[in-house]
Amino acid sequence: MNEMRLATFNLENLDWSPGRPEAFARRRAALLPLLDDIDADILCLQEIDAQKTSKHGPRAYLALDRLFDGTRYAGFHRFTSLRPGADTPADVHNLAILSRWPIRIRRQIHHEIVPPWPWPPPRDGDVTPPPIAIGWDRPMLYAAVELPDGRLLHVVNLHLRAPRPVPVPTARGEGSSRALIEGQFVAALKREGQALEARLFAETIFDAEPDALLAICGDFNADEHDAPTRLLRGGRDQGEDAPRALLALEERVAPASRYTVIHAGRPTLIDHILASHALAAMWRSTAILNAGLQDEFYAKDPIDGSLHAPVMAMFEISG
Template sequence: MRGGGAAPGPAAAGSEAESPTADRLRIATFNLENLGDSAQPHATLAERVRLLRPQLLRLRADVLCLQEVDAQRGSDGEPRRLDALDALLAGTPYAAFHRLTTFSRSHGGPRDKHNVVILSRLPIVNGRQVLHDLVQPPLYKAATGDGATAAITWDRPILHATLQAEAGWTLDVVNVHLRAPRAAFIEGGKASASVWRTMSGWAEGFFLAAVKAAGQALEVRLVVDQLFDADPEARIVVCGDFNADSHEAPVRTIRGDEEDAGNAHLAFRTLVPAERSLADSRRFSVLHHGRPRMLDHLLLSRALLAWYCGMEVHNEALGDEAVTPQALVGTPASFHAPLVAEFRVAAD
């Protein structure tokens, strides 16, 4: 299991987090936003840990999916390590959880930036990274810039773990971080790092970003259907930062819709957004120019939905990512709210 790093054992002494019960299961997701990126201004790692750790403890999660975990360079010749994540988890139950993380195919260690990570109290019996394993990069000839033809590759892998409880049941967790709707790189399209030469160039970059998100979503859907092929009653949760609302194309692609497909018999292969059980006033994980948006999701298979009790979105202290004053650009906070869903495990 690449990047598995299993760390079984009792919860850390003195932790404030509640110990899990035999019949309760809490699954959470949280985009930490560039954890460990030394290029970020102002906020130190210590400040970030001080602010983020209470948020993790409040989740009381048995399974925790994280996004945007950067890796730090070790000694010469050694792969990068997730030192910042280790510092954040120190003294919490999560430090003793089993771990699966994305990795670089070139050097085998964690990717430099934006790793996705699965932490689990339950043993991880199988884990894999999926990046163009099921969908090959499409070739595209640019209409602007230098007009080059290049492959459109996804920004980040998908991470899939199969967890197994002592009672024998299994849970498939798919952790995703889809491309944000920001214009992608076009060779020769920019005058500087943040300035496009033409509006057409920006528009093409924005189009390519949509292609990347759609392609990632398609590959996630193929992973989900593989799981349903192996077990039609599979308990599956797809969670993470989708950078899209539930009605937008990337999320619709992943969750599926028997009405879109024109086949009612496919209803058992659809995934249900857990946030549908929340009041509209609580249904947001990001604020953008004062507009609340639900960009982070937990999508549940019908078999897992049978155990579902409810969901929390910890958005009380959420800042607006678009209008934060320049002095707070380096805030230690994340502009994503953590999400957690609770389940009551029933005997089969």
């Protein structure tokens, strides 16, 4: 049997500093066993910081290079995100797709389908607040990977905004209850708006290839019942038999182990691998590597490893 192992892993602000080599060494020592256990052929990563090559130099993926130096992943094909509108990475929260096999198409998507828009906050007494721009915090990545049998696997790597209030200026001040309420609403618009863009992008793939092998992977900052996940799955309310519905492969793990983050003692599933029907037909197993996962609410800096558990799905392929 020929296997393909597809995984997603939030690396929790992976960083490196020449002044703190011991801190990075501890993180690397905690992350590498997980990455070895995943043994991925295609790996979607989130929360990768980029470091300056010199005091005034551009940012580059120095931490990522050091993480994979000397490992099986060092020779993988790599596609990484850029700050929208720039030719260098953002300082934090970048994305990467690594693949054992060639990446034939690479595309960064940021407001290509759903444009940014202004949201006018409601009046507060005699004050009319200025509009607030609704835009995504970061792009998403799309890669078409050529499998050994010549077929293309379409992979989307996505990291949606966390559901924390966005700072919103109001006449009552940023710390007021009104500002927090409106900020929570703006965060929802950002999170669900980008989920909509990812799902509409998936629709374009299905338009061109109805039986596409498609996976949407990443940190959705949403559990299986939240609106972003429902948007991305598409057709859930019609049932999983809907032709373009995406199937949640992480939900095939036993309930007791079905979580990727622990928050204040509550296990939560916010990292996902969604698969098209054609890809799910090749599925054989799913694993969530959450043994020993720290509770993110109580964890103290510096964090060793990650506060997210990686998710890996294994498929049977030909060729």
